[in-house]
Amino acid sequence: MRTAYNVETVRAAERELMARLPEGALMQRAAAGLAAACADLLGRVYGRRVVLLVGSGDNGGDALYAGARLARRGAGVTAVLLSPDRAHSAGLAALRRAGGRAVGIDGRATPTPGPGRALGIDGRATPTPGPAAQATAGPAQATAGPAQATAGPAQVTAGPAAQATAGSAPATAGSAQATAGSAQATAGSAPATAGSAQATAGSAQATAGSAPATAGPAPETHAVERLIEQADLVLDGIVGIGGKGGLRPDAARLAEVADRSRAAVVAVDLPSGVDADTGEVRGAAVRADLTVTFGTHKPGLLVDPAREYAGSVRLVDIGLSAVLPAEAELEALQHADVRRLLPVPTGESDKYRRGVVGIAAGSARYPGAAVLAVHGALRGGAGAVRYVGPAADAVIARFPETLVSDRGPKHAGRVQAWVVGPGAGDDASAVGEVLASQVPVLIDADGLRLADRDAVRARAAPTLMTPHAGEAAALLGVAREEVEGARLASARELAARYDATVLLKGSTTLVVDAGGGAVRVNPTGTAWLATAGSGDVLSGLAGSLLASGLSAADAGSVGAYLHGLAGRFAADGAPVGAHDVAEAVPAAWRDVTDA
Incomplete structure (x- = not known):
């Protein structure tokens, strides 16, 4: 029998489980399962272009850690931070370590070359601690080995199959010259290796803070949209299971771009903008091809209209079942359950x-x-x-x-x-x-x-x-x-x-x-x-x-x-x-x- 629990119950179970585990272990389990699901969808990870839409909180942290795992396997990963000052700091650091460092610990917006760049909603790179001389260009430094952490068995539930095909436009080695935000960039200015073309902010001319203020969307905003449009996979880590109501305008715009792009869209735990407890959709929301949910299903993944936004659903076991109560909020019968109930004459x-x-x-x-x-x-x-x-x-x-x-x-x-x-x-x-x-x-x-x-x-x-x-x-x-x-x-x-x-x-x-x-x-x-x-x-x-x-x-x-x-x-x-x-x-x- 498939079961679903409401947000309050899930949060209580997570707290109980986290108290028994080393710090960060639960998030690493979720990130490992999420990265594995993304890798399965992509088919070949090396050279693929992955965009993370990252909000504040643990949902964004799951996306960042998963992005780091994909970057270590050679994917070009770009994080778009909707709230740069509230992003999950440890997850962001892990992503940057996986794909290169950046300058600007003083808080100035400074680009970081390579597949680990983190961009704000305006398309500008966010500051990265560490010396600039260590920056790398593209995934040449990445190790293509398997992720070190593994998650438990995953279950795929019924739902429309993702139509997006991974790698429909394979990257070619040396297809673009990666720059560190200007034609004069030194560190990281070598020709890009496979998959690094997406490491630019949409243009070799883009420099942090160089665009004059104009009416309408800034050029950097268009750069973020182009990143999504050119991606092979978009990971939705905007809002977690506690979100209520539709997406805010900036997030809604990115969700719309992702929906019309050729990329496969993967939601982290739940599509952003849908109600986890009720299945209601009261405003703009992400439409996913695949939703990777952790520990247990949430009611919104099983009940329309939200179910329609989730696409196929993959459940990653993070050990939550051991601390969840016996009675669920929702349950869905399977063949075995129905078989036990059917009347049989004697x-x-x-x-x-x-x-x-x-x-x-x-x-x-x-x-x-x-x-x-x-x-x-x-x-x-x-x-x-x-x-x-x-x-x-x-x-x-x-x-x-x-x-x-x-x-x-x-x-x-x-x-x-x-x-x-x-x-x-x-x-x-x-x-x-x-x-x-x-x-x-x-x-x-x-x-x-x-x-x-x-x-x-x-x-x-x-x-x-x-x-x-x-x-x-x-x-x-x-x-x-x-x-x-x-x-x-x-x-x-x-x-x-x-x-x-x-x-x-x-x-x-x-x-x-x-x-x-x-x-x-x-x-x-x-x-x-x-x-x-x-x-x-x-x-x-x-x-x-x-x-x-x-x-x-x-x-x-x-x-x-x-x-x-x-x-x-x-x-x-x-x-x-x-x-x-x-x-x-x-x-x-x-x-x-x-x-």
């Missing part, structure tokens, strides 16, 4: 012992909703399906094994769970009868609108509500965009208002248990599931699992998992209909049980 099973699910759905206007809900239920593991509603003829014609009743839910016969609402139109009576029953109930579609909140709250048996964002917004009295932008908070609020388990469908499907505990995030699915009737199939499938004896949270989580997997199998990269999804559920079930 030799003594019959159709009643396996569970009977009742379906109260459909109307004269929407008979197909009833057919699709029954279809999903028949694939969900229950021993029998009872149907109640005006679409009986359509249901029997398609699925003759269905038990049909025209006497309403109250007199339909024994069931272990009910599904009510898909395609129900304005028939509130069926919804009321179902809510009055003493068995678990799944409410979907029209049933959500027709269900009385007090009646739902008064139920003794479990209730599972399965709205999409629009339906959830209507129940909460807010705009749909508000739900989509704050999915985690919206699902929790809805569960609290109705005292029910909520499965919020969408690009990130969430399951919030009425009794509290970790929120489940569904990792399966495909955008092709956004098709009419897909939700009806899910309702029947999850309802069948309810009837089989699963709890509301487990039935919703397992149903969503199988539904998403079936959607992938059915679509296979092409448009798909809801009935195709239902037909693919057995294949998804076998895929889980055979894994």
Whole structure:
């Protein structure tokens, strides 16, 4: 099971772990894993151009230490410091040692030749302690050996693969004359070796402090943009997991340049500008091809809209699991977890012992909703399906094994769970009868609108509500965009208002248990599931699992998992209909049980 913890919990665990380790050991573990992930993405490190976008604090320190490791392997590494006076000093010193020193310990902006230059947001080099005579030009002094520290095993989670290819424009030896900021530079003025061309500040004429003040972006600012545009890899170390709100203007501009560049963009722990705890994106943010996160996932990496900004996610083990609490903030089931929950008949099973699910759905206007809900239920593991509603003829014609009743839910016969609402139109009576029953109930579609909140709250048996964002917004009295932008908070609020388990469908499907505990995030699915009737199939499938004896949270989580997997199998990269999804559920079930 993949788990995610909020910022407060992560910080507490980090403090506890750091107290047990030598000073700086935790950051070195993170930097080693980060550098290894960057090296994997680049393929060949020597001669590659790497730009670090460095903010203040430990996130920037991780980027600087990782940059030092890449520089020692021959990469041309340039650090762009958004807050030079607040940059991680030890990390900055390590970067400079890996690629050359600079002059100017008096605080004057002085360029440092070689791949370890550190630039401010204005494009000017920041001061470097140490004698100028020791400056080197390019990565000729770099050792190409492996990093000395190693991190634990890394896990790559599902997400869009990074499209940027490492080294799409390989550097050629001697392709430019590296200068130390002026044509008269002595130290470091030899012709650049492979990968050192990027060590210039964008122009051989650039000198520290030489540009006159003008309206609009300074020439040095354009130099920083050119560095990013010419890079093979951009490492986002602007803001850490404690950041709130969107990026500030200077950082936002650099993020935009990185997004349109050819470089692979790698986020350190979390894309800067997204909310680690909620997955919300309230302003400009970095769009990463790969996010390297440390110790544990953060909720924002699993929940949209932030998840979309993270790209693929690689988890680096830094030893945090030993000090994290048992209960996570979020959890995502994997095949093994789902396999343990799936109902399996025994030799003594019959159709009643396996569970009977009742379906109260459909109307004269929407008979197909009833057919699709029954279809999903028949694939969900229950021993029998009872149907109640005006679409009986359509249901029997398609699925003759269905038990049909025209006497309403109250007199339909024994069931272990009910599904009510898909395609129900304005028939509130069926919804009321179902809510009055003493068995678990799944409410979907029209049933959500027709269900009385007090009646739902008064139920003794479990209730599972399965709205999409629009339906959830209507129940909460807010705009749909508000739900989509704050999915985690919206699902929790809805569960609290109705005292029910909520499965919020969408690009990130969430399951919030009425009794509290970790929120489940569904990792399966495909955008092709956004098709009419897909939700009806899910309702029947999850309802069948309810009837089989699963709890509301487990039935919703397992149903969503199988539904998403079936959607992938059915679509296979092409448009798909809801009935195709239902037909693919057995294949998804076998895929889980055979894994």
